[in-house]
Amino acid sequence: MTTLHTRVLIIGAGATGAGLLRDLALRGVPALLIEQRDVNSGASGGNHGLLHSGARYVASDREAAEECREEGDILRRLAPQCIEDTGGLFVAVRGDDERYVADFPGLCAASSVPCRGLDLGTARVMEPALSPDLVAAFAVQDGAVDPFMLSLDNIAQALSLGNSMRRNLAARSMEVENGRIVRVLCRDITTGEDVRIEADLVLNAAGAWAARVASLAGARIGMLFSMGSLLITQDRIATRVINRLRRPSDADILVPGGTVSILGTTSIRVASPDGCRPSVTEADRIIDDARAMLPILDRTRYIRAYAGVRPLVSLGPAGDDRAVSRGFALVDHAADGLENFITITGGKLTTYRLMAEKAADLACAKLGVAAPCLTRTEPLPASTLGQWTEPGKGPRAWVDSRTEDDLVLCECEMVSRGVIDSIIDEAGAMRGRSMLKAIGMRSRVGKGPCQGGFCGQRVTGHLYDRGMVAGMQGLAELKTFTERRWRGFSPILWGVPLMQADLQEALYCGSMDLEFGPPPSTRDDDGACAPVAKEPA
Amino acid sequence: MKTYDVMVIGSGFAGMAASLFAAKRGLSVVQAGGTGGIDFSTGFIDLLAVHPVAEQRVWEDPFAALVALRRDLPLHPYAHVADDEIAAALEEFTGFLEENGLCYTGRPGRNTLALTSAGTVKPTYLLPCSAWGGVEALEAKAPTLLVDFHGLKGISARQIAEVRADWPGLRTARVRFPGMGGELYPEHMAWSMADQARRIELAEAVRPLLGDARFVGFPAIFGMTDTMAVVRHMEELLGRRVFEIPTLPPSIAGPRLRAAFDRGLPALGVRTYTQKLVSAAEVSGEMFHFTAGSGSTAVRIAARGAVLASGRFFGKGLKADRHAVREAVFDLPVRQPEKREDWHRAEFFDPRGHEINQSGLETDAALRPLGADGRPFHPRLHAAGAILAHQDWMRMKCGAGLAIATACKAVRELSQNL
Helix, strand or coil, X not given: CEEEEEEEEEECCCHHHHHHHHHHHHCCCCEEEECCCCCCCCCCCCCCCEECCCHHHCCCCHHHHHHHHHHHHHHHHHCHHHEECCCEEEXXXXXXXXXXXXXXXHHHHHCCCCCEEECHHHHHHHCCCCCCCEEEEXXXXXXXXXXXXXXXXXXHHHHHCCCEEECCEEEEEEEEEXXXXXXXXXXXXXXXXXXXXXEEEEEECCHHHHHHHHHHCCCCCCEEEEEEEXXXXXXXXXXXXXXXXXXXXXXXXXXXXXXXXXXXXXXXEECCCECCCCCHHHHHHHHHHHCCCCHHHHCCCEEEEEEEEEEEECCCCXXXXXXXXXXXXXXXXXXXXXXCEEEEEECCHHHHHHHHHHHHHHHHHHHCCCCCCCCCCCXXXXXXXXXXXXXXXXXXXXHHHCCCCCCEEECCCCEEHHHHHHHHHHHHHHHCCCHHHHHHHHCCCCCCCCCCCCHHHHHHHHHHHCCCCCCCHHHHHHHHHHHHHHHHHHHHCCHHHHHHHHHHHHHHHHHCCCCCCCCCCCCCCCCECCCCCCCCC | CCEEEEEEECCCHHHHHHHHHHHHCCCCEEEECCCHHHHHCCCCECCCCECCHHHCCECCCHHHHHHHHHHHCCCCHHHHCCHHHHHHHHHXXXXXXXXXXXXXXXXXXXXXXXXXXXXXXXXXXXXXXHHHHHHHHHHHCCCEEEEEECCCCCCCHHHHHHHCCCCCCEEEEEECCCCCCCCCCHHHHHHHCCCHHHHHHHHHHHHHHXXXXXXXXXXXXXXXXXXXXXXXXXXXHHCCEEEEECCCCCCCHHHXXXXXXXXXXXXXXXXXECCCCEEEEEEECCXXXXXXXXXXXXXXXXXXXXXXXXXXXXXXXXXXCCCCEEECCCCCCCECCCCHHHCCCCCCCCCCCCHHHHCEECECCCXXXXXXXXXXXXXXXXXXXXXECCCCHHHHCCHHHHHHHHHHHHHHHHHCCC
């Protein structure tokens, strides 16, 4: 069995885990990040990609509102490549709670969240898709963030500073001696290889899976799981983020993402973070609710749905009063008799950096490291790792640097063979063995209107050509990839998307008989939430 | 305005077949509507290979499968067409294609396993003759060279060889297609193969790679109109058996079929408006009036009978909004699951197939779609092909066969009523 040694082991490569890997790297602390599936496979990938101004929380959670405002400003300044600084609106329509509307500007002022009242005519000029039943509108500083680029850029800088990451490595048990975790036993879920990791300190950043990871060391965290579903529109409906001005509820926000908009979300309590997927009922509920704010949502075309599970921590006796905010939970497991174990979970994408900072501060205090946090002041460099998640980047690269022999493998999103090759080469060991899914996560492949029907097969052919897959593996991966896309595709199948699905089935089943043969490859798929992605087009 | 005997709505397999059969029976025929899935066809003519789909039972004898199908699924459209009528319809259909330059072959009463561009093999009934060498090579596991091209996406010879681990004698090579660079398209390549000089250049590029190969397979690019002449010339040049493998769309299988019909149907007197969708239909007394196309180029068509062969969602014969599926031309009642949640299954590749694939038009035994009162909507309106309910052509492997058989039946019933 391989044994790896590191100063700090971080479990979970969502935004927080990625942020931690970088934070520690900047402090000169060696760290290894392990992830059972792939970057942003949980809630970090399954959200709006909203950079909160804080205005959403001014009525319910002032502390969270202030954190969001401050962190939003930091990200705009230090990670501009990941942000589209769109600005946002809060709007109410006839029938919405008038008192909530009246209180809103005062509450914003109390949390120092910038907010400007708009006359309705101005609001409609700014966003022509708004309902004629508009009764109030305010401008705030919401924006859009690409969570995949954000996590990949964090990881890329950490790697460049000597820290490391392993994908597809799942923690399976922990050995505790004298109040310390001395060993974490992991398995590579694509190869079956067992790996032993010895670290001075273990940081649990597993998001919705944090309670499960904590339990490996015998620690208990009370967690609740709230599944939220979102819809992606074919076209960008609005320039800005548009929020419904009412108490947080279903379908009250539309976030632009490149050439699309993302609409959500629902909130359904689920028993486990595994196996979540959006449903037809939820898709309909979102549209039926949101069309009051934006009537066009009733007749627009949707590309797909996706879902994520929010980790909510209930800080009972096992919790820790050092939880810095109701927004996120930082748990020092010294209280459970585990001196070198810390959990950081909950929170929001917007506050990922702060969460990493607080967790790293506690880790450094335990390790006796005096180096201060630098992520509040150091810019996050744009990386080649994160670049291909950006809509428009693939087409530009193809136009700018294409050679005669480069081919566009994904026509919906204009991803060329050269881009696929560079992703394969850049991803290195992070790629793991599940090729097609890893490429899908790191690029726009499969995210356009065909939802992988054509590009999935072409990329598969290319992977065979390059010898990256052999035997039936490529076909099995193509089936896995297709099933993953299907989770988000099946809830929105009417109109043109249904025609698209009809064609895809005609090709895959009618022409190629792919329903026969190897089952979808499930070795790196525990049935949990799809790596849903913000999926801006 | 001229009054036709038959208006055929749709230009896919079923529509083409209906026009052909009607014209051959002396009826005056007009045809309009989208080409539907034919552009995405592999060119294979499936009859029936899988039943029951949930068990994924594959049949070698499609006529034995038909017996079981009619017994188990009495509402399947095949239940309305007799075996001898199916066999005769297929023969008439492929005979017509042959007259127009497209040769088909197969084994009477037997399905054949054909090689696909994914490397899988699928059971089908009739294949383009240009693909037949691949069947023989596969069956014999003969030493074979698979060639693909720099710049042609949608087919990887290496993928096929990797997937076909049961065929160790399969080797692959990638060559440059003579006279073209960059991204290649099968249709351009096919047209350029009309030039004998191009074939000689291609053969020269491949000859040094032949080794012990007895067969040489290529992506389907061997000409648009006289494929077998190209195949025979390549065989002569290489001294080996040569075959084609249909590529992913945009492939040339569809354009070849369309080209054959574009030549053959007008020669039979069929008036065709293939790019015009039927946008309106009225029934007044004994007559149908249709509008095909839209705007200033719209045409009005009068007919005494009609065959609705407009396909499913991709062909635009069926339309769905968030709440229901509708039939696009007459707004005929569509059999369908009650709620959208029940349209599709959780897994795309669920062997049982998706419920929505069983939706479509219900008919009487003469393939006349039923109206809201459960009786035929019109005595001379018949339906054919994929728009019919109670079948899943993709999982059952019965697409083209069902289209051709039901078109034949619909035309025969209609002609008796005119």
